[in-house]
Amino acid sequence: MKGKTIISIILAILLTAGAVFYQRMTGPTYTKEVSFTFNDQSYQLSLPRSHSNNTTDCILKIERKELTLSANLIYKKFPTDKAFDTIPFNREGDVLTVVVPSQPPAGKLQYYIQVYNGTLSTDVTKDSPVVIRFKGNVPTHWLIAHILFIFLAMLLSNFTGFLAIFGNYKFRVFGMITLLSLILGGLVFGPIVQKYAFGVFWSGIPFGFDLTDNKTLISFIFWIVAVIYNMKKERPALVIIAAIVTLIIFSIPHSLFGSQLDHATGHITTGWILSLPMFF
Numbered sequence: 001m002k003g004k005t006i007i008s009i010i011l012a013i014l015l016t017a018g019a020v021f022y023q024r025m026t027g028p029t030y031t032k033e034v035s036f037t038f039n040d041q042s043y044q045l046s047l048p049r050s051h052s053n054n055t056t057d058c059i060l061k062i063e064r065k066e067l068t069l070s071a072n073l074i075y076k077k078f079p080t081d082k083a084f085d086t087i088p089f090n091r092e093g094d095v096l097t098v099v100v101p102s103q104p105p106a107g108k109l110q111y112y113i114q115v116y117n118g119t120l121s122t123d124v125t126k127d128s129p130v131v132i133r134f135k136g137n138v139p140t141h142w143l144i145a146h147i148l149f150i151f152l153a154m155l156l157s158n159f160t161g162f163l164a165i166f167g168n169y170k171f172r173v174f175g176m177i178t179l180l181s182l183i184l185g186g187l188v189f190g191p192i193v194q195k196y197a198f199g200v201f202w203s204g205i206p207f208g209f210d211l212t213d214n215k216t217l218i219s220f221i222f223w224i225v226a227v228i229y230n231m232k233k234e235r236p237a238l239v240i241i242a243a244i245v246t247l248i249i250f251s252i253p254h255s256l257f258g259s260q261l262d263h264a265t266g267h268i269t270t271g272w273i274l275s276l277p278m279f280f
Helices: 002-026 141-166 172-196 211-229 236-250
Strands: 032-038 043-046 050-052 058-063 072-079 083-090 090-092 093-099 110-119 122-123 130-135 257-261 267-274
Touching: 002 141, 002 236, 032 050, 032 110, 032 122, 043 058, 043 110, 058 110, 072 093, 122 267, 141 172, 141 211, 172 211, 172 236, 211 236
Parallel strands: 050 130
Antiparallel strands: 032 043, 058 093, 072 083, 072 110, 090 093, 110 122, 110 130, 257 267
């Protein structure tokens, strides 16, 4: 039995690490790295898609390889039908910089970069403009608590699922620990983090369609059913199902369908943080 427990631990760690890596690589809020060539020179840009507007300005930088190189930030509020506005980059030695206009929590901008040198010019990501979402500053202790318990719940979920598969009776105890971690990470600390970041505690069902909130809710429902129905009699199949569901939904990119400011009404709703082609 010890051997199977060790195998369960190893498999749970590998599975959790794989899911976290996949979520990070496909998530819509991580910085988009862009490479382009202009006037026979290669350039690398880091284009942010998320920024806390209560801390520092969101600054874009381009290292100049030609002294005559200039650039513009072309942007507009998202989602709107308004025309794009233009802000020129400032020259600071060998670097071009521009401050992306800050927005209220959950406010989004759609932007791309125009690079030019005399008569030559090129538009970077114009065909698929980057969408950046602004958020309020979340106190570090709340953010750490949320991340710690939500990923602990994910790890425990996988571990408990493997215990159930191998017939280890301890899966019932670890099922309850998994549920507790999920409640703390997703239903206690999660709403607190969201309140600081976007001004609302909960924007999932029944108040909205925030994907992160709804993922947590679905996982909670499956785990509470699994725990309750395993109290008097072992039903490993329910635990295995709960673990599989949790793995699937927590592999969905974080904040894919999240809080979004309606610029017309000033209310926070839910919406795609970017279009699917911008994942890559």
